[in-house]
Amino acid sequence: MRGRTIRLRLTLLYAGAFFIAGAILVALMYFYLDRSLGRRHGVGAQILVREYLAKRNRPIVSEELYQALTAQAAKERRDTLEAMLVWSLVSLGAIGIAAGGLGWLLAGRALHPLQQITATARRVADRSLHERIALTGPDDEIKDLADTFDAMLERLDRAFDGQRRFVANASHELRTPLTINRTLIEVALDDPDAPESTRRLGATLLEVNHRHEQLIDGLLVLASSEERLIERSRVDLAEVVRRVVTVASDAAERAGIEIRTELTAAAVSGDPVLLERLAQNLVDNAIRHNVSEDGWIAIRSAGTKGQGRLVVENTGPVVPAFEVDGLFEPFRRLACGDRIAESDRAPNSRGSGLGLSIVRSVAHAHGGDVRAAARPEGGLIVILTLPS
Known part of the structure; x- marks a missing residue:
């Protein structure tokens, strides 16, 4: 069963359960018919022999005739049981195949809500988190699953919206002081009277500021x-x-x-x-x-x-x-x-x-x-x- 779709597994389970129930029913019918024919043919053979001999004024000691009639009755009993068994098995196979096809259709209908959930999940993964399943129907296990999935999507949507707002606000709050720092450093470096030590310090600060700007820009791109x-x-x-x-x-x-x-x-x-x-x-x-x-x-x-x-x-x-x-x-x-x-x-x-x-x-x-x-x-x- 591993590696097969759930629809095929359900169909095989339906068909297997039908075959097992049908086989048990055929076995019970065969056992009952065997017992019934055994009693009926045993008593019937004795009555038939007695009536046959009484009509011909023959004594009831004809063992040869009695055995012949008994053997004929046993043969008819076996033929009846074999015919019943063969036709029962053939009918079980034919109806079992039909039951497998019906099980395939019923499994597809039962799994249709799950297919709808899967299709919605794929669209949400490829596009946005704003879409919902909104499954209609009776309050069963599948609808409960769809409602749970919708609630999860709602929470994820709110979480991502909050993340986007946080990133936008953080980018503004972080970039503003860095821009101010870069401007102040550049103004200080433009002073012709600035000593060499101050210029070296300003170049180092500009490098650090540039790295911070790159880091913030990279985080924003990564988040977006x-x-x-x-x-x-x-x-x-x-x-x-x-x-x-x-x-x-x-x-x-x-x-x-x-x-x-x-x-x-x-x-x-x-x-x-x-x-x-x-x-x-x-x-x-x-x-x-x-x-x-x-x-x-x-x-x-x-x-x-x-x-x-x-x-x-x-x-x-x-x-x-x-x-x-x-x-x-x-x-x-x-x-x-x-x-x-x-x-x-x-x-x-x-x-x-x-x-x-x-x-x-x-x-x-x-x-x-x-x-x-x-x-x-x-x-x-x-x-x-x-x-x-």
Whole structure:
């Protein structure tokens, strides 16, 4: 029964119960008919012999005739039982097949409310949490399940609305003081009479402020990409990557990283802004976590039947295989020192630890998938697939 649908399992249970009940009924009928015919033919044979001999004025000692009539009666009894058994089994099989078909129809009708619940759950998962099942009918177990599911959706909807409001309010409250701090520091650095120590301190504070702004921006993108998209448009991953590479080329050149591209059209359906942020995070992550000498990044895009594919491969420090999955968790970094992010050529490129987390959230929001593998020579291969 494992691996079969519940409708098929219910049908098999219905048919099995019918066959068992029918087999028990046939056995009882066979036993009763056997006992009844046994008594009737035993007494009837004796009466028949006596009447036959009395009519012919023969003595009642004809054992040969008595045995012949008794054998004939026993044969008729066996033939009757065999015929009854054969026809009962044939009828049981035919009616059992019909009962299986009827059970299939009844199981489908009984499971129709569950199918409605499943369809609603899929629509809610793909679109929004505002839809409800609102199942009508008698107050049975299935309606109780639907009402419980509606109550759960109501609580989830309120929770996500509260999260969105909190993120919006927090972004405003956090960005405002950071913007003020950046403005004050820039004004102080514009003072020509500012001493060198003050300028160095201001540059450090600007770097810290910039990192905090990046962190807040990454958290906002991560929070906003947790839900699936409602509105989509046609996006070419190759064009998105070209724009991202153009912007990142200066940082890659300063870090001594060569970017190699092999881009073919890969049309997908999604949000252009989120997809560009996804590609930007992949490229920035490949630049940041690389080697100090002779580093490179290889970016390939291709469109296959039903999906678009983006592959970003880079040199870098050796990544243990057991740490690869953890890189997609927020604020997870590798505990290794050979990184461009900490080198003299790119001193301000240390990330917030949200790059790959945002990539995974955006990919899941688009109904896609992202996975990574460690290169034996060092670095990563990140493979992104999105439905077209």
